Amino acid sequence: MSAEASGTVRGRLRRAGRGRTGQEPGGPDGSGGSGGAAGKGRRPRGTRRFPLFTRDTARPEGGGRAAPGDAPAPARQWPLLSVLITVGVGLLVIALDAFRVGLLLVGIGLLGGAVLRWLLPRVGMLAVRSRFTDIVTYGVLGLAVVLLALMAQPRPWLEIPFLDDVLHYTVRNR
Known part of the structure; x- marks a missing residue:
């Protein structure tokens, strides 16, 4: 052709x-x-x-190196590595049969990513979208995981009566 x-x-x-x-x-x-x-x-x-x-493609806002260019790759990407290591340890703890603690670590890792994205001007590959979108995404997902881990059955560490009433109302009326 x-x-x-x-x-x-x-x-x-x-x-x-x-x-x-x-x-x-x-x-x-x-x-x-x-x-x-x-x-x-x-x-x-x-x-x-x-x-x-x-x-x-355009680099996201704040997506530059977190350390100087002559530093080794792990040092340049330390914000992303800290979030990934925290989430990875949380998944390992879940696999070792400590469900609630592992989920708390996963949620804390995501919340830590939101805090790093908010405080640091350059976070390397942790910057995926705009700063605002990254903070909201990491923060909402991290908060949801933490709250669900605290409210998991049996014997929840956090009880929210409003949600309990909503659950009983929806189950009772079906």
């Missing part, structure tokens, strides 16, 4: 009459052929359209 027949950018440029450099057909300056004085020094007009294929 030739480049002209394919849907590639190069094939489209060739069909439009442009060469590899993107110049207009004709003269080397894009003037249409004669190379007169009116066309010298003029660049081909650019376009404001987005490129067909993007090659890069």
Whole structure:
């Protein structure tokens, strides 16, 4: 399949009459052929359209290195590693049959991620979205996990009468 027949950018440029450099057909300056004085020094007009294929994405706000560039990789990503290690230890504790304590560690790890994202100007790969969205996401998920761990049965450590009433109302009326 030739480049002209394919849907590639190069094939489209060739069909439009442009060469590899993107110049207009004709003269080397894009003037249409004669190379007169009116066309010298003029660049081909650019376009404001987005490129067909993007090659890069914008780094999220605060997504730079958390340590200088000459530091080893774990030191540059310490905020993310601290959250991952806390969540990993929590999952290990859950696997070792301490459900409530393990879930508390997972929730505390997520809440710690929210606090790090809020306090530090650069958190490396812990920054996924905008600062506000990251703080809200980590905070809400961490708080939900902690509250559910505290209210887990049997013998909950936290009892919220309102939620107990809602549960009894929904179960009783079915």
